[in-house]
Amino acid sequence: MSRLIASTALVGIAIAIVEIRRLGVGKELFVSSLRTFVQLMAVGYVIKFVFDLEKLPYQMLLLLAMVTVASFTARGRVKNVRGAFGIAFASILAGVACTVGLMLALRIMDTTPMYVIPLGGMMIGNSMNAVALGLDRVSSEMKDKRGQIEAALCLGACPAAAMDALMKRTVKASLLPLMNNMKVIGLVHLPGAMTGMMLAGAEPMEAAKIQLIVMYMLAASTTISILVASFFMRRAFFNKAWQLLA
Amino acid sequence: MKVFRLEGVELIKSSTTIFKSLDLSISSGGITTLLGPSGSGKTSLLRLLNRLDEPNAGNIYYNDQPIVSFDIQTLRREVGMVFQRQELFEGTVKDNILFGPGLHGMAVDPREILDLVGLDPDASGRDVTTLSGGQAQKVIIGRAVAVGPKVLLLDEPTANLDPTSTLQIEELVKHLSRELGLTCVFVTHNVEQARRVGDSAFVLIEGQVVEEGTMGDILAHPRDSRTLRFAKGELR
Numbered sequence: 191m192s193r194l195i196a197s198t199a200l201v202g203i204a205i206a207i208v209e210i211r212r213l214g215v216g217k218e219l220f221v222s223s224l225r226t227f228v229q230l231m232a233v234g235y236v237i238k239f240v241f242d243l244e245k246l247p248y249q250m251l252l253l254l255a256m257v258t259v260a261s262f263t264a265r266g267r268v269k270n271v272r273g274a275f276g277i278a279f280a281s282i283l284a285g286v287a288c289t290v291g292l293m294l295a296l297r298i299m300d301t302t303p304m305y306v307i308p309l310g311g312m313m314i315g316n317s318m319n320a321v322a323l324g325l326d327r328v329s330s331e332m333k334d335k336r337g338q339i340e341a342a343l344c345l346g347a348c349p350a351a352a353m354d355a356l357m358k359r360t361v362k363a364s365l366l367p368l369m370n371n372m373k374v375i376g377l378v379h380l381p382g383a384m385t386g387m388m389l390a391g392a393e394p395m396e397a398a399k400i401q402l403i404v405m406y407m408l409a410a411s412t413t414i415s416i417l418v419a420s421f422f423m424r425r426a427f428f429n430k431a432w433q434l435l436a
Numbered sequence: 437m438k439v440f441r442l443e444g445v446e447l448i449k450s451s452t453t454i455f456k457s458l459d460l461s462i463s464s465g466g467i468t469t470l471l472g473p474s475g476s477g478k479t480s481l482l483r484l485l486n487r488l489d490e491p492n493a494g495n496i497y498y499n500d501q502p503i504v505s506f507d508i509q510t511l512r513r514e515v516g517m518v519f520q521r522q523e524l525f526e527g528t529v530k531d532n533i534l535f536g537p538g539l540h541g542m543a544v545d546p547r548e549i550l551d552l553v554g555l556d557p558d559a560s561g562r563d564v565t566t567l568s569g570g571q572a573q574k575v576i577i578g579r580a581v582a583v584g585p586k587v588l589l590l591d592e593p594t595a596n597l598d599p600t601s602t603l604q605i606e607e608l609v610k611h612l613s614r615e616l617g618l619t620c621v622f623v624t625h626n627v628e629q630a631r632r633v634g635d636s637a638f639v640l641i642e643g644q645v646v647e648e649g650t651m652g653d654i655l656a657h658p659r660d661s662r663t664l665r666f667a668k669g670e671l672r
Contacts, residue, residue, distance in 0.1 A: 200537075337519060337521050337523040338523045338524075340488060340523075341517075341519060341525075342535070343512065344486060344488070344508075344512055344517040345512070345513070345516070345535060345579070345583055346512045346513040346536060346539055347507065347536075347539055363625065428643040431487060431490065432509075433488060433489065433490065434448075434510050
Protein backbone atom coordinates (compact mmCIF):
# COMPACT_ATOMS: atom_id res chain seq x y z
CA MET A 191 0.00 0.00 0.00
CA SER A 192 2.87 2.36 0.87
CA ARG A 193 4.27 1.84 -2.65
CA LEU A 194 0.88 2.73 -4.14
CA ILE A 195 0.72 5.94 -2.10
CA ALA A 196 4.30 6.76 -3.04
CA SER A 197 3.50 6.25 -6.75
CA THR A 198 0.97 9.09 -6.58
CA ALA A 199 3.99 11.37 -6.17
CA LEU A 200 4.99 10.48 -9.75
CA VAL A 201 1.74 11.66 -11.26
CA GLY A 202 1.71 14.57 -8.81
CA ILE A 203 5.04 15.77 -10.22
CA ALA A 204 3.73 15.40 -13.77
CA ILE A 205 0.63 17.46 -12.93
CA ALA A 206 2.74 20.09 -11.16
CA ILE A 207 5.04 20.47 -14.17
CA VAL A 208 2.21 20.92 -16.69
CA GLU A 209 0.53 23.40 -14.32
CA ILE A 210 3.73 25.42 -13.86
CA ARG A 211 4.30 25.40 -17.64
CA ARG A 212 0.61 26.33 -18.10
CA LEU A 213 0.10 23.67 -20.76
CA GLY A 214 -3.62 23.55 -20.05
CA VAL A 215 -3.84 19.79 -19.51
CA GLY A 216 -3.25 19.70 -15.73
CA LYS A 217 -6.92 19.30 -14.87
CA GLU A 218 -7.39 16.58 -17.48
CA LEU A 219 -4.31 14.72 -16.26
CA PHE A 220 -5.61 14.92 -12.69
CA VAL A 221 -9.06 13.62 -13.68
CA SER A 222 -7.49 10.86 -15.80
CA SER A 223 -5.28 9.77 -12.93
CA LEU A 224 -8.28 9.71 -10.62
CA ARG A 225 -10.29 7.70 -13.16
CA THR A 226 -7.41 5.24 -13.56
CA PHE A 227 -7.36 4.75 -9.79
CA VAL A 228 -11.12 4.26 -9.49
CA GLN A 229 -11.42 2.01 -12.56
CA LEU A 230 -8.50 -0.26 -11.64
CA MET A 231 -9.60 -0.57 -8.02
CA ALA A 232 -13.18 -1.32 -9.12
CA VAL A 233 -12.13 -3.88 -11.72
CA GLY A 234 -9.82 -5.45 -9.11
CA TYR A 235 -12.80 -6.05 -6.83
CA VAL A 236 -14.97 -7.30 -9.72
CA ILE A 237 -12.30 -9.73 -10.91
CA LYS A 238 -11.68 -10.89 -7.33
CA PHE A 239 -15.40 -11.60 -7.10
CA VAL A 240 -15.33 -13.60 -10.37
CA PHE A 241 -12.11 -15.41 -9.39
CA ASP A 242 -13.83 -16.49 -6.20
CA LEU A 243 -16.79 -17.88 -8.18
CA GLU A 244 -14.44 -20.10 -10.21
CA LYS A 245 -17.24 -21.23 -12.59
CA LEU A 246 -16.67 -20.98 -16.34
CA PRO A 247 -20.17 -19.64 -17.23
CA TYR A 248 -19.64 -16.63 -14.93
CA GLN A 249 -16.29 -15.97 -16.55
CA MET A 250 -17.94 -16.12 -19.97
CA LEU A 251 -20.63 -13.68 -18.83
CA LEU A 252 -17.97 -11.24 -17.70
CA LEU A 253 -16.14 -11.60 -21.03
CA LEU A 254 -19.42 -11.01 -22.87
CA ALA A 255 -19.97 -7.81 -20.91
CA MET A 256 -16.43 -6.72 -21.81
CA VAL A 257 -17.09 -7.49 -25.51
CA THR A 258 -20.26 -5.36 -25.36
CA VAL A 259 -18.44 -2.35 -23.91
CA ALA A 260 -15.60 -2.84 -26.42
CA SER A 261 -18.10 -2.95 -29.31
CA PHE A 262 -19.67 0.37 -28.27
CA THR A 263 -16.19 1.87 -28.10
CA ALA A 264 -15.11 0.41 -31.47
CA ARG A 265 -18.22 1.77 -33.16
CA GLY A 266 -17.11 5.19 -31.98
CA ARG A 267 -18.31 8.06 -34.06
CA VAL A 268 -18.62 6.10 -37.29
CA LYS A 269 -21.89 7.27 -38.84
CA ASN A 270 -22.03 5.83 -42.34
CA VAL A 271 -21.39 2.15 -41.57
CA ARG A 272 -24.76 0.47 -41.23
CA GLY A 273 -24.89 -1.86 -38.22
CA ALA A 274 -21.44 -0.81 -36.94
CA PHE A 275 -22.17 -2.02 -33.40
CA GLY A 276 -23.30 -5.43 -34.64
CA ILE A 277 -20.23 -5.75 -36.86
CA ALA A 278 -17.94 -4.83 -33.95
CA PHE A 279 -19.74 -7.18 -31.54
CA ALA A 280 -19.74 -10.18 -33.90
CA SER A 281 -16.14 -9.73 -34.95
CA ILE A 282 -14.66 -9.15 -31.47
CA LEU A 283 -16.68 -12.07 -30.09
CA ALA A 284 -15.59 -14.33 -32.96
CA GLY A 285 -11.90 -13.46 -32.46
CA VAL A 286 -12.03 -14.06 -28.71
CA ALA A 287 -14.26 -17.16 -28.83
CA CYS A 288 -12.19 -18.91 -31.50
CA THR A 289 -8.88 -18.15 -29.79
CA VAL A 290 -10.04 -18.98 -26.26
CA GLY A 291 -11.64 -22.18 -27.58
CA LEU A 292 -8.46 -23.20 -29.36
CA MET A 293 -6.30 -22.40 -26.35
CA LEU A 294 -8.52 -24.48 -24.08
CA ALA A 295 -8.60 -27.34 -26.60
CA LEU A 296 -4.81 -27.31 -27.00
CA ARG A 297 -4.45 -26.98 -23.21
CA ILE A 298 -2.43 -23.80 -23.58
CA MET A 299 -4.71 -22.20 -21.03
CA ASP A 300 -6.56 -23.49 -17.96
CA THR A 301 -10.23 -22.77 -17.41
CA THR A 302 -9.39 -21.01 -14.17
CA PRO A 303 -10.45 -17.35 -13.96
CA MET A 304 -6.84 -16.39 -13.32
CA TYR A 305 -6.11 -17.18 -16.99
CA VAL A 306 -9.41 -16.72 -18.78
CA ILE A 307 -10.25 -13.20 -17.59
CA PRO A 308 -6.91 -11.38 -18.04
CA LEU A 309 -6.07 -13.12 -21.33
CA GLY A 310 -9.61 -12.67 -22.62
CA GLY A 311 -9.44 -8.99 -21.69
CA MET A 312 -6.19 -8.57 -23.60
CA MET A 313 -7.72 -10.18 -26.67
CA ILE A 314 -10.85 -8.05 -26.45
CA GLY A 315 -8.79 -4.86 -26.11
CA ASN A 316 -6.61 -5.63 -29.11
CA SER A 317 -9.52 -6.79 -31.26
CA MET A 318 -11.42 -3.66 -30.30
CA ASN A 319 -8.57 -1.43 -31.47
CA ALA A 320 -8.23 -3.29 -34.77
CA VAL A 321 -11.98 -3.25 -35.47
CA ALA A 322 -12.22 0.45 -34.51
CA LEU A 323 -9.39 1.25 -36.93
CA GLY A 324 -11.09 -0.85 -39.61
CA LEU A 325 -14.47 0.83 -39.18
CA ASP A 326 -12.89 4.26 -39.21
CA ARG A 327 -10.82 3.47 -42.31
CA VAL A 328 -13.69 1.95 -44.28
CA SER A 329 -15.94 4.84 -43.28
CA SER A 330 -13.56 7.48 -44.64
CA GLU A 331 -12.55 5.46 -47.74
CA MET A 332 -16.19 4.97 -48.70
CA LYS A 333 -16.53 8.73 -49.01
CA ASP A 334 -13.48 9.00 -51.32
CA LYS A 335 -13.76 5.78 -53.31
CA ARG A 336 -17.49 5.66 -53.96
CA GLY A 337 -16.91 6.33 -57.66
CA GLN A 338 -14.42 3.47 -58.00
CA ILE A 339 -16.79 1.06 -56.28
CA GLU A 340 -19.63 2.07 -58.61
CA ALA A 341 -17.28 1.69 -61.59
CA ALA A 342 -16.59 -1.89 -60.45
CA LEU A 343 -20.32 -2.56 -59.96
CA CYS A 344 -20.94 -1.31 -63.51
CA LEU A 345 -18.56 -4.00 -64.79
CA GLY A 346 -20.70 -6.65 -63.10
CA ALA A 347 -18.79 -6.90 -59.84
CA CYS A 348 -20.67 -8.15 -56.78
CA PRO A 349 -20.36 -5.96 -53.65
CA ALA A 350 -17.59 -8.15 -52.21
CA ALA A 351 -15.53 -7.89 -55.43
CA ALA A 352 -16.21 -4.15 -55.74
CA MET A 353 -14.98 -3.61 -52.17
CA ASP A 354 -12.05 -6.03 -52.45
CA ALA A 355 -9.19 -3.53 -52.90
CA LEU A 356 -10.62 -1.20 -50.25
CA MET A 357 -11.06 -4.04 -47.77
CA LYS A 358 -7.52 -5.32 -48.32
CA ARG A 359 -6.20 -1.85 -47.48
CA THR A 360 -8.49 -1.71 -44.45
CA VAL A 361 -7.39 -5.10 -43.07
CA LYS A 362 -3.73 -4.21 -43.63
CA ALA A 363 -4.11 -0.86 -41.85
CA SER A 364 -5.99 -2.45 -38.95
CA LEU A 365 -3.30 -5.07 -38.38
CA LEU A 366 -0.43 -2.59 -38.67
CA PRO A 367 -0.19 -1.72 -34.93
CA LEU A 368 -0.07 -5.44 -34.04
CA MET A 369 2.54 -6.18 -36.73
CA ASN A 370 4.69 -3.24 -35.64
CA ASN A 371 4.39 -4.34 -32.03
CA MET A 372 5.50 -7.87 -32.91
CA LYS A 373 8.44 -6.55 -34.95
CA VAL A 374 9.94 -4.50 -32.13
CA ILE A 375 8.87 -6.51 -29.10
CA GLY A 376 11.83 -6.99 -26.77
CA LEU A 377 13.93 -4.59 -28.85
CA VAL A 378 12.15 -1.29 -28.22
CA HIS A 379 9.90 -2.15 -25.30
CA LEU A 380 9.18 -4.93 -22.84
CA PRO A 381 5.50 -5.81 -23.06
CA GLY A 382 3.11 -5.51 -20.12
CA ALA A 383 2.60 -9.19 -19.26
CA MET A 384 6.33 -9.91 -19.25
CA THR A 385 7.13 -6.82 -17.21
CA GLY A 386 4.35 -7.66 -14.75
CA MET A 387 5.55 -11.22 -14.29
CA MET A 388 9.14 -10.15 -13.69
CA LEU A 389 8.01 -7.49 -11.21
CA ALA A 390 6.10 -10.26 -9.43
CA GLY A 391 9.35 -12.24 -9.19
CA ALA A 392 9.10 -14.65 -12.17
CA GLU A 393 12.22 -15.88 -14.02
CA PRO A 394 12.88 -13.77 -17.18
CA MET A 395 12.85 -16.87 -19.45
CA GLU A 396 9.55 -18.03 -17.98
CA ALA A 397 8.13 -14.51 -18.45
CA ALA A 398 9.39 -14.47 -22.07
CA LYS A 399 7.67 -17.80 -22.85
CA ILE A 400 4.37 -16.59 -21.42
CA GLN A 401 4.70 -13.34 -23.37
CA LEU A 402 5.30 -15.31 -26.55
CA ILE A 403 2.06 -17.23 -25.99
CA VAL A 404 0.28 -13.92 -25.32
CA MET A 405 1.58 -12.38 -28.56
CA TYR A 406 0.58 -15.38 -30.68
CA MET A 407 -2.79 -15.38 -28.97
CA LEU A 408 -3.27 -11.67 -29.77
CA ALA A 409 -2.15 -12.21 -33.37
CA ALA A 410 -4.77 -14.92 -33.80
CA SER A 411 -7.68 -13.16 -32.08
CA THR A 412 -7.02 -9.77 -33.71
CA THR A 413 -6.66 -11.28 -37.19
CA ILE A 414 -9.84 -13.33 -36.82
CA SER A 415 -11.72 -10.27 -35.55
CA ILE A 416 -10.70 -7.98 -38.40
CA LEU A 417 -11.36 -10.68 -41.01
CA VAL A 418 -14.86 -11.26 -39.64
CA ALA A 419 -15.38 -7.48 -39.49
CA SER A 420 -14.27 -7.09 -43.11
CA PHE A 421 -16.71 -9.84 -44.17
CA PHE A 422 -19.62 -7.89 -42.68
CA MET A 423 -18.29 -4.46 -43.68
CA ARG A 424 -18.26 -5.50 -47.36
CA ARG A 425 -22.02 -5.95 -47.12
CA ALA A 426 -22.91 -3.00 -44.91
CA PHE A 427 -23.03 -0.47 -47.74
CA PHE A 428 -25.24 -2.29 -50.27
CA ASN A 429 -28.84 -3.38 -50.72
CA LYS A 430 -29.96 -6.64 -52.34
CA ALA A 431 -29.83 -5.13 -55.84
CA TRP A 432 -26.10 -4.43 -55.37
CA GLN A 433 -26.76 -0.72 -55.15
CA LEU A 434 -24.75 1.52 -52.85
CA LEU A 435 -26.82 2.86 -50.00
CA ALA A 436 -27.03 6.64 -49.71
CA MET B 437 -36.66 -1.97 -81.49
CA LYS B 438 -36.33 -0.02 -78.27
CA VAL B 439 -33.41 -0.88 -76.01
CA PHE B 440 -34.82 1.16 -73.11
CA ARG B 441 -38.35 2.29 -72.38
CA LEU B 442 -39.30 4.38 -69.38
CA GLU B 443 -42.94 4.77 -68.35
CA GLY B 444 -44.06 7.24 -65.69
CA VAL B 445 -40.73 7.14 -63.91
CA GLU B 446 -40.52 9.11 -60.70
CA LEU B 447 -37.21 9.69 -58.96
CA ILE B 448 -36.70 11.54 -55.70
CA LYS B 449 -33.22 12.01 -54.26
CA SER B 450 -32.59 13.64 -50.88
CA SER B 451 -36.13 15.09 -50.88
CA THR B 452 -35.57 16.62 -54.34
CA THR B 453 -37.79 15.45 -57.19
CA ILE B 454 -35.60 14.67 -60.20
CA PHE B 455 -38.29 13.08 -62.38
CA LYS B 456 -42.02 13.43 -61.76
CA SER B 457 -43.40 11.24 -64.54
CA LEU B 458 -40.77 10.59 -67.17
CA ASP B 459 -41.62 8.77 -70.39
CA LEU B 460 -38.80 8.01 -72.79
CA SER B 461 -37.78 5.39 -75.35
CA ILE B 462 -34.23 4.88 -76.62
CA SER B 463 -33.76 3.02 -79.90
CA SER B 464 -31.37 0.14 -80.29
CA GLY B 465 -28.17 0.84 -82.25
CA GLY B 466 -26.35 4.08 -82.98
CA ILE B 467 -25.62 6.92 -80.61
CA THR B 468 -28.36 8.69 -78.72
CA THR B 469 -27.35 11.88 -76.98
CA LEU B 470 -28.98 13.13 -73.81
CA LEU B 471 -28.61 16.87 -73.85
CA GLY B 472 -29.54 19.38 -71.22
CA PRO B 473 -28.34 21.97 -68.73
CA SER B 474 -26.78 21.06 -65.37
CA GLY B 475 -29.26 19.55 -62.95
CA SER B 476 -31.71 18.48 -65.64
CA GLY B 477 -31.45 14.79 -64.64
CA LYS B 478 -29.12 13.43 -67.34
CA THR B 479 -26.79 11.56 -64.97
CA SER B 480 -29.70 10.42 -62.81
CA LEU B 481 -31.31 8.94 -65.93
CA LEU B 482 -28.16 7.01 -66.88
CA ARG B 483 -27.86 5.63 -63.35
CA LEU B 484 -31.38 4.21 -63.63
CA LEU B 485 -30.51 2.42 -66.87
CA ASN B 486 -28.04 0.03 -65.27
CA ARG B 487 -29.75 0.05 -61.89
CA LEU B 488 -27.19 1.96 -59.90
CA ASP B 489 -30.31 3.67 -58.57
CA GLU B 490 -33.92 2.58 -58.36
CA PRO B 491 -36.89 4.77 -59.35
CA ASN B 492 -39.47 5.59 -56.68
CA ALA B 493 -42.30 4.81 -59.10
CA GLY B 494 -42.87 3.85 -62.73
CA ASN B 495 -41.43 1.14 -64.96
CA ILE B 496 -38.20 0.75 -66.90
CA TYR B 497 -37.90 -1.84 -69.65
CA TYR B 498 -34.70 -3.18 -71.17
CA ASN B 499 -35.21 -4.94 -74.52
CA ASP B 500 -38.97 -4.94 -73.79
CA GLN B 501 -38.54 -6.85 -70.51
CA PRO B 502 -38.88 -5.19 -67.08
CA ILE B 503 -35.36 -4.18 -66.14
CA VAL B 504 -35.84 -5.65 -62.65
CA SER B 505 -36.42 -9.09 -64.18
CA PHE B 506 -32.78 -9.27 -65.33
CA ASP B 507 -30.10 -10.73 -63.11
CA ILE B 508 -28.24 -7.63 -61.90
CA GLN B 509 -24.83 -8.97 -62.91
CA THR B 510 -26.03 -9.89 -66.39
CA LEU B 511 -27.66 -6.47 -66.81
CA ARG B 512 -24.56 -4.54 -65.76
CA ARG B 513 -22.36 -6.66 -67.97
CA GLU B 514 -24.59 -5.90 -70.94
CA VAL B 515 -25.08 -2.23 -70.04
CA GLY B 516 -21.66 -0.71 -69.43
CA MET B 517 -21.11 2.74 -68.01
CA VAL B 518 -18.40 5.39 -68.25
CA PHE B 519 -18.49 8.08 -65.58
CA GLN B 520 -17.76 11.78 -65.87
CA ARG B 521 -15.09 11.49 -63.16
CA GLN B 522 -12.24 9.27 -64.30
CA GLU B 523 -12.36 6.31 -61.94
CA LEU B 524 -9.39 4.09 -62.68
CA PHE B 525 -8.48 1.25 -60.34
CA GLU B 526 -5.03 1.21 -58.75
CA GLY B 527 -2.41 -0.67 -60.74
CA THR B 528 -1.57 -0.93 -64.42
CA VAL B 529 -3.56 -0.39 -67.58
CA LYS B 530 -3.73 -4.19 -67.96
CA ASP B 531 -5.13 -4.56 -64.41
CA ASN B 532 -7.94 -2.18 -65.35
CA ILE B 533 -8.71 -3.78 -68.71
CA LEU B 534 -8.80 -7.30 -67.23
CA PHE B 535 -10.83 -6.41 -64.12
CA GLY B 536 -14.22 -7.08 -65.75
CA PRO B 537 -13.21 -10.14 -67.80
CA GLY B 538 -11.64 -11.58 -64.63
CA LEU B 539 -14.99 -11.33 -62.85
CA HIS B 540 -16.77 -13.24 -65.59
CA GLY B 541 -14.07 -15.80 -66.42
CA MET B 542 -13.52 -14.32 -69.89
CA ALA B 543 -10.24 -14.67 -71.79
CA VAL B 544 -9.41 -11.23 -73.19
CA ASP B 545 -6.19 -9.96 -74.71
CA PRO B 546 -5.58 -6.50 -73.23
CA ARG B 547 -3.44 -5.56 -76.24
CA GLU B 548 -6.39 -6.07 -78.57
CA ILE B 549 -8.58 -3.88 -76.38
CA LEU B 550 -5.93 -1.15 -76.28
CA ASP B 551 -5.61 -1.31 -80.03
CA LEU B 552 -9.41 -1.07 -80.36
CA VAL B 553 -9.55 2.13 -78.28
CA GLY B 554 -6.63 3.71 -80.09
CA LEU B 555 -3.90 3.21 -77.50
CA ASP B 556 -0.47 1.68 -77.96
CA PRO B 557 -0.79 -2.05 -77.08
CA ASP B 558 2.59 -1.80 -75.36
CA ALA B 559 1.03 0.56 -72.81
CA SER B 560 -0.65 -2.34 -70.99
CA GLY B 561 2.09 -2.43 -68.33
CA ARG B 562 1.94 1.29 -67.58
CA ASP B 563 0.85 2.48 -64.17
CA VAL B 564 -2.45 4.31 -64.55
CA THR B 565 -1.11 7.31 -62.62
CA THR B 566 1.20 8.07 -65.57
CA LEU B 567 -1.64 8.44 -68.10
CA SER B 568 -2.87 11.72 -69.53
CA GLY B 569 -6.56 12.61 -69.22
CA GLY B 570 -7.35 11.46 -72.75
CA GLN B 571 -5.42 8.21 -72.36
CA ALA B 572 -7.11 7.51 -69.04
CA GLN B 573 -10.55 7.98 -70.60
CA LYS B 574 -9.63 5.58 -73.43
CA VAL B 575 -8.54 2.97 -70.85
CA ILE B 576 -11.84 3.45 -69.01
CA ILE B 577 -13.79 2.98 -72.24
CA GLY B 578 -11.61 -0.05 -73.06
CA ARG B 579 -12.28 -1.47 -69.60
CA ALA B 580 -16.03 -1.14 -70.18
CA VAL B 581 -15.83 -2.65 -73.69
CA ALA B 582 -13.68 -5.59 -72.48
CA VAL B 583 -16.67 -7.35 -70.88
CA GLY B 584 -18.56 -7.29 -74.19
CA PRO B 585 -21.47 -4.96 -73.45
CA LYS B 586 -24.36 -4.40 -75.83
CA VAL B 587 -25.01 -0.88 -74.56
CA LEU B 588 -22.55 1.77 -73.38
CA LEU B 589 -23.74 4.64 -71.20
CA LEU B 590 -21.35 7.59 -71.29
CA ASP B 591 -21.81 10.34 -68.74
CA GLU B 592 -20.11 13.45 -70.13
CA PRO B 593 -16.99 11.44 -71.03
CA THR B 594 -15.14 14.48 -72.34
CA ALA B 595 -16.01 16.88 -69.50
CA ASN B 596 -12.45 17.14 -68.19
CA LEU B 597 -10.56 16.82 -71.45
CA ASP B 598 -8.78 19.26 -73.76
CA PRO B 599 -10.28 19.93 -77.24
CA THR B 600 -7.99 17.45 -79.04
CA SER B 601 -8.73 14.62 -76.61
CA THR B 602 -12.43 15.51 -76.74
CA LEU B 603 -12.51 14.99 -80.50
CA GLN B 604 -10.56 11.73 -80.16
CA ILE B 605 -13.04 10.36 -77.63
CA GLU B 606 -15.98 11.40 -79.82
CA GLU B 607 -14.41 9.57 -82.79
CA LEU B 608 -13.71 6.55 -80.59
CA VAL B 609 -17.33 6.31 -79.46
CA LYS B 610 -18.53 6.56 -83.07
CA HIS B 611 -15.99 3.90 -84.08
CA LEU B 612 -17.07 1.52 -81.31
CA SER B 613 -20.74 2.00 -82.10
CA ARG B 614 -20.09 1.25 -85.75
CA GLU B 615 -17.58 -1.62 -85.40
CA LEU B 616 -19.09 -3.43 -82.41
CA GLY B 617 -22.73 -2.56 -83.05
CA LEU B 618 -22.86 -0.92 -79.62
CA THR B 619 -25.86 1.13 -78.64
CA CYS B 620 -24.41 4.26 -77.03
CA VAL B 621 -26.21 6.75 -74.80
CA PHE B 622 -24.01 9.83 -74.65
CA VAL B 623 -24.71 12.52 -72.07
CA THR B 624 -23.53 16.04 -72.81
CA HIS B 625 -24.48 19.61 -72.10
CA ASN B 626 -22.76 20.80 -75.26
CA VAL B 627 -25.09 21.34 -78.25
CA GLU B 628 -22.26 21.21 -80.77
CA GLN B 629 -20.99 17.95 -79.34
CA ALA B 630 -24.48 16.45 -79.51
CA ARG B 631 -24.65 17.51 -83.15
CA ARG B 632 -21.21 15.99 -83.88
CA VAL B 633 -21.73 12.70 -82.04
CA GLY B 634 -25.39 11.76 -81.95
CA ASP B 635 -27.59 10.05 -84.47
CA SER B 636 -30.58 11.17 -82.42
CA ALA B 637 -31.05 13.27 -79.32
CA PHE B 638 -33.26 13.99 -76.36
CA VAL B 639 -33.26 17.39 -74.71
CA LEU B 640 -33.88 17.10 -71.00
CA ILE B 641 -34.81 20.21 -69.01
CA GLU B 642 -35.92 20.17 -65.37
CA GLY B 643 -36.46 16.41 -65.44
CA GLN B 644 -38.68 16.46 -68.53
CA VAL B 645 -38.03 15.45 -72.12
CA VAL B 646 -38.78 18.64 -74.04
CA GLU B 647 -37.35 17.63 -77.44
CA GLU B 648 -36.71 14.43 -79.35
CA GLY B 649 -35.26 13.79 -82.82
CA THR B 650 -32.12 14.66 -84.74
CA MET B 651 -30.20 17.69 -83.51
CA GLY B 652 -30.79 19.42 -86.84
CA ASP B 653 -34.56 19.03 -86.55
CA ILE B 654 -34.59 19.96 -82.87
CA LEU B 655 -32.70 23.21 -83.45
CA ALA B 656 -34.68 24.04 -86.61
CA HIS B 657 -38.10 23.36 -85.10
CA PRO B 658 -37.92 23.45 -81.29
CA ARG B 659 -41.15 22.57 -79.47
CA ASP B 660 -40.16 24.18 -76.18
CA SER B 661 -39.07 27.80 -75.80
CA ARG B 662 -36.35 26.77 -73.35
CA THR B 663 -34.54 24.71 -76.00
CA LEU B 664 -33.25 27.69 -77.96
CA ARG B 665 -32.37 29.52 -74.75
CA PHE B 666 -30.33 26.47 -73.76
CA ALA B 667 -28.72 26.27 -77.22
CA LYS B 668 -27.71 29.95 -76.93
CA GLY B 669 -26.11 29.28 -73.56
CA GLU B 670 -28.69 31.19 -71.58
CA LEU B 671 -29.65 28.08 -69.58
CA ARG B 672 -26.73 26.32 -67.88
